[in-house]
Amino acid sequence: MEAPITVDRLRFLIYSFKEKLWVKPLGFCMLSLIVVFVAKIADGTSLAEHIPEIKAESVETLLSIMASSMMVIATFSAGTMVNAYASASQSSTPRSLSLIISDDVSQNALSVFIGAFIYSAVALTAISHTFFNEAGLFILFCLTCLTFAMVILTFIRWVDSVARLGRVGSTILKVEKATQRAIENRIKSPCLGAVPSGEVSQSKIKGQGTHPVFSQRVGYIQLIDIARIQQWASENDAFVIVNMLPGEFVTPDKVLAYVNRKDDVESIEQAYTISEERSFEADPRFGFVVLAEIASRALSPAINDHGTAISIISSVTRLLLLWKNSETTLPAEDELKREDYQYDRVSVPELSIQDLFDDAYTSISRDGAANIEVAIHIQKSLNAISNCFDKSSGFSESATHFATQSFKRSEQALAFSDDIERLRKCINQSSD
Template sequence: MAVIDRLKFISRRLGERLWLRPLVFCMLSIAAVFIAKAADSMNLGWSIPSINTESVEALLEIMAASMLVIATFAVGSMISAYASASTSATPRSFTLIIADDVSKNALSIFIGSFIFSIFALTAAKNDIFREPGLAALFVLTVFVFGVVIITFVRWVDTIARLGRVGASVEKVEAATTAAMKLRRKAPAFGGIPTESRHMQRTAVYAATVGYLQHIDIETLQAWAETVNVRIVVAALPGTFADPGRALAYVTHDTASTAELDLKAVTDAFVIGTERLFEEDPRFGLVTLSEIADRALSSGVNDPGTAITIIGSLVRLFVLWAEPTEDLQAPKCDRVEVPLLSTRDMFDDAFTAMARDGAGTVEVMLRLQKAFKALSCLGDSAMREAAVAHSRMALARAEKKLELPEDLALVREAAAFSSTNTHMDDAIATK
């Protein structure tokens, strides 16, 4: 299971590469020509129509001449869209933009069609095909033409939206939603929440510098069972790891762990040069916050985008607060993993917006309404975080808003935080 988990992680990383899918389509294009040749060995008899060789060659020449131009145009358009997304939104959204399936499929089909036309044209001009193979090649060529036309029309619609801020926000929100759903099903990645009280423990430090991208919990469980210890994970995906940062602690009730080979523990932590969205919901919140913060800068001055992102953040936190019905039972009882802190997630999502939008009344009003909505979800940790951030946002607004009427509106919207504070004091007194 540990090997399968690692292979899945590697396959997902390969799937994000732009070159992989075009390579697969090129191989399929070459295979299609061999499939057409295989039709020559079939006894199809009178059912094969008579196809003129010149007509097939003409179609293939048109395809060969146009597909390379279209593929070059596609690459240029994609690069422009990627650059626009990085500058108008945030560079952190680049990995999601480049992973767009429609664009990758379009580029792959254009390049694959070019390879198919060149390979098939060479075979046809050298009289490789008899009548059945030529008929099969004609059908395949028409089919490829149809796929190219449909793909091009669909791709033009997608590429026109790809570099827009709205498209970037949608992709980041979708990636964060997926990460949150994954974490809600397995809050401790299949381990158990941190509860260790062991006195003897040995720290395991990172061997490289970078961001923690993945933790192979099943490998840790297998090693812990073999040497009869417990492992307390000290760093979650998204943590910046360095040689002085403990990734985990190996603990034992009675014996020392000084003689253990800890390399297996270190190898279970995958460290890379950048954060990934897949297992790190906080990275999605940070990215959305960066997009909103850039929109609030004096050079852009787009509070509407910030308000849109506040709506996205409310949806995400509502999802996070929902009760989980398909919660997975812990499978790795020797590995303890800390749970995500709701307060830390609020800090990632709202601190920058509240700081840089403090002088914009419409943003402050929307923020206070968001905090009020989140405080009513029935989650005590979320209510405490919402109240605390509401009070901090109000304090910032009081320093930046100059018009008394604007400040009065924000104070009125933030009145719920004072009510919640009084309720908490009353509960504590009882």
């Protein structure tokens, strides 16, 4: 019996399809073919007795205008999108390209233009062979007018969007929203619905984790199908200890999981979706990496745009504080038993808070160490996080650690003593 498709896997599949530029245009092409033949259905009804007469020449004229213009517009829109993708790769980071390609407005515009062209070409061919009677011509005329209106509205909306497509500010917002989705999903299922590794006793790890599972594939983990692992564990009366999280790099020497048997572990290895690139959907850390890359590029001597780096520090602060908002909604760990988890035969390690801060702040504090504005905003960001979380929490401890680390970098990089004193005041104010 196949494992059920989980919400996480379904969400990942939908996200993967959104990254494919051909999916929506293909869907609109199929829809345009169906719409043409829908008009023929009206010829088999008594609708012709109640509608005004529409000449085939007038419908043919409208369709000819649409057919001659839509392919030009579709070609123009595709060229504009390609230029925006190239601009995004150069001005921000190539890792953000998948988010820009999945932009709904651009994909919808290209799909509507290509679909309108296919519709007009097929409808013209049908009219030239006298395929429609009076009722069919009337319905086709209405559908053509509706298509014209859709094309015009789509074009206007697309022009407004394409002006910002690929720009740094727009890219930052897309990365932040994608990271926010991943964080919110991880907050709902901190360990992907499985038992946290900390909940599993050391004796159970030794007793049921004696045999490691390796992968012959090399790449990044994009998704772990926990439901498939749970089913395998139930059928084999086992407990699986997942050793790697989405976003980690897999090589044949890395242990994916630990099980209590040597044979029939192919299902465990196949439950991991491994690819050449990381994915935003199930990997909250990847969003912080991409944001830090954009900030580092903005701080390079060739660009020297500290305003972008400051904007990204604000985004990172908002994202990290999402965990603060979830503290009161999640049940305490000591109130949960192993049976309370959705996948009680699988344990998954929790996301490392230290790694989150390292992804978000290390490269920005290193590349912006000599920029007093960036250094001050890093201190303010980390101070806010430290103050918002409980002092004993991992977030507060990591924020304090990286604030000290960032100050030491800036203290060595800044040449003006007054700037160092300003930065030291930020540290003192936070400690007070």
